[in-house]
Amino acid sequence: MNDTSTSLHGAEASPLGKPVAYRDTYAPELLFPIARQLKRDEIGVRAEALPFCGEDLWNAYELSWLNPRGKPVVALAQFRVPADTPRLVESKSLKLYLNSFNQSRFADAAGVREAIARDLSAAAGGTVGVAVWPLTGPEGERPRRDFASPQGICLDELDIDIDSYQPDPTLLGAGEGIVSETLYSHLLKSNCLVTGQPDWGMVVVRYTGPAIDRAGLLRYIVSFREHNEFHEQCVERVFCDISERCRPQRLAVWARYTRRGGLDINPFRASDGEQRPDEAMEIRQ
Known part of the structure; x- marks a missing residue:
């Protein structure tokens, strides 16, 4: 079930979930x-x-x-x-x-x-x-936007069972040997922290370190499906959980969320010195 904790998260007094009169002069x-x-x-x-x-x-x-x-x-x-x-x-x-x-x-x-x-x-x-x-x-x-898939391995065709829909870092693990690879999934879904409305996105994990268990990573990504948190907070949680459970030497995590209200949000968190991702849009944006 959804995480509907009533603990303070800073957005209680925001316009989210409330009828608002639109202003059309600079405010x-x-x-x-x-x-x-x-x-x-x-x-x-x-x-x-x-x-x-x-x-x-x-x-x-x-x-x-x-x-x-x-x-x-x-x-x-x-x-x-x-x-x-x-x-x-x-x-x-x-x-x-x-x-x-x-x-x-x-x-x-x-x-x-x-x-x-x-x-x-x-x-x-x-x-x-x-x-x-x-x-x-x-x-x-004149502005233009480019659409592209990440240069990496998509996890979404893995044939696995999933039964956890709240973030569970214990699903993450890594093996022996050091690899450098980029893994991604289109199956990220979380919910607005205040309204519970669904937020859809693609998440990308680029790392150097012990080989991350791909099935476990996909299960972990899907485990956000009933979780209530803002986009930026979800990406920071993913970065910290992978850092703690998989111990990569280098790590970058970013998400491309679909637009809502004429805005799309694309958080990026990385180890110091990691290259920023390109600005190619995810096809659903």
Whole structure:
């Protein structure tokens, strides 16, 4: 059954699961930050000694504002929130915030980018990278998105029995010998921490170390199926559980979650020095 714990997780006062009147003029106060440490305490992660580096990559598909003459501009945007910022931004509040640009006038896309970067950085407590790409820019500058599968081994065809649907790190294990490989699965499903709505995604594990038991890893990924937690928190839990149970020398974990409300979230956590994944989209995004 779903994890419906009533313990404080920081999102109790957020707009999630509540009727909200949309604002269509610039309103940075709509952003709702949540302390990361509230959930990191559950997995034994200390703020002063993070076991990972990384970022949360957000893609926004519903951004519009008015130019100085009142004509709408539409754009895509991308936000990079460093994993070491003390706060994440709740996704519904970000959607509401982006909609507040709809009837606001800006001189150009640079002004919009500067406003978003300022507001997200203040909410997260650190520098957030922001890019904004109008759809009607010069021919060579118009945004594009690429779809691709990870360069690795998909676990989803393994013929296994599964009966655990809450995160169970005891399913993880590793054997002898050192390997370097990338394993991935499209079978990741978790649920929103507040509303319980399903979140669908692909998760990728790239590591060097003792060979991870593939059947156990797939069972572990599927074990999130009835678990309630935000995207960023799920990926951090996966990273910490694999680190503890499998003892890799190097590890990177990232997820590509399907979009909701015009946003997709792609958390990445890795050992220091690990290369950031490419930005190719998962086919369901």
